[in-house]
Structure formats: C-alpha cells, structure tokens
Amino acid sequence: MRCVIFRCSKKQEMYLYVPYREDETALLQGLPAGLEKLTGRLEKVMELELTPERKLARARVEEVMAALLEKGFYLQSPPNEIFRKDDSMLRDPSDSF
Numbered sequence: 038m039r040c041v042i043f044r045c046s047k048k049q050e051m052y053l054y055v056p057y058r059e060d061e062t063a064l065l066q067g068l069p070a071g072l073e074k075l076t077g078r079l080e081k082v083m084e085l086e087l088t089p090e091r092k093l094a095r096a097r098v099e100e101v102m103a104a105l106l107e108k109g110f111y112l113q114s115p116p117n118e119i120f121r122k123d124d125s126m127l128r129d130p131s132d133s134f
Contacts, residue, residue, distance in 0.1 A: 038087045038102055047077030054111040068110055
C-alpha cells in the first residue's frame, strides 16, 4: 500500500498519512472538516510503500494501513496526552477541551 506523508505545521512531530493518488490535488480531498484545525498547513514530506514487514518510527504499520483503508487517513501525533485528546475530537466532536 502506497501512501503520502505530510508534516503538520500546527504541532511539532505530527504527521498525516493519506493513501497515494496519481492526482496530487486529490490527495487531501474527503478528509474530515475538523482535521485541518488540528494539523494546520500541511507540507508534503515523502511517499512511502507500506507493507506488514515495514517498521515505522512512532506507529505500528498495521494500524496505519488499517486507518488508511477504513478512514482514509492516519494522524500520527507526538507521544503526549494533549495530542491524543486533540485526536479524539475527530472521533467524537463532543470530546473537547
């Protein structure tokens, strides 16, 4: 599974993974409206081929692949409770600060 990884400007060490598309203008279409509030401006970092054998620095490749198939994106947050709280808003908008 091929994906594209973006660096998020709003929070240091936060990355957004999306499924690869030939048409780069379509990469970010269809993402949840609240996602942009969490990520800020997105900067393309790289394209990556994900396989079950691949190791990722801060995420389990199986979780990333499953999220890309199920939700159409994977948000990799820094290891911090505040960022996990932010991410929970995508699943339950009533869960806010």
